[in-house]
Amino acid sequence: MSTQAEASTSVFDVVKQVFSVVFVAAGVAAFYYFSEILLLYRVLGLVTLMLVVVGIMLTTGLGRNVWAFVLESKQEVRKVVWPTREETMRTTLLVFAMVFIVGLILWLLDMSLFWGVRLLTGQGG
Secondary structure, three states, X not given: OOOOOOOOOOHHHHHXXXXXXXXXXXXXXXXXXXXXXXXXXXXXXXXXXXXXXHHHHHOOHHHHHHHHHHHHHHHHHHHOOOOOHHHHHHHHHHHHHHHHHHHHHHHHHHHHHHHHHHHHHOOOO
16 A cells, blocks of 8 residues: 555646746736836736735645645644743843843954954054
């Protein structure tokens, strides 16, 4: 017995995916071809075309899988225990303080090495 790792895609799904790519390419080409038309109308046309393409893609197996993943991701985000405002502020200030301290240490190290090199090469006073 063999099991398939991936679900087989139908020919109709592949045709819809190819047409979606063609529609996107045609939409972008039309956006630039009709450059004399007001930008607002071109953007609205492109957004409408993209919504149609997303609608077409959601009818394919791949689109349904992506949509299921999005819904599951939303459920997982709801399960996350988010930090309070006070915890977030404290952590952010701690990160800023550590970055400042490390920057100060690196600056002091750089200045002392620069001073040492100038002293060794005879360029310093």
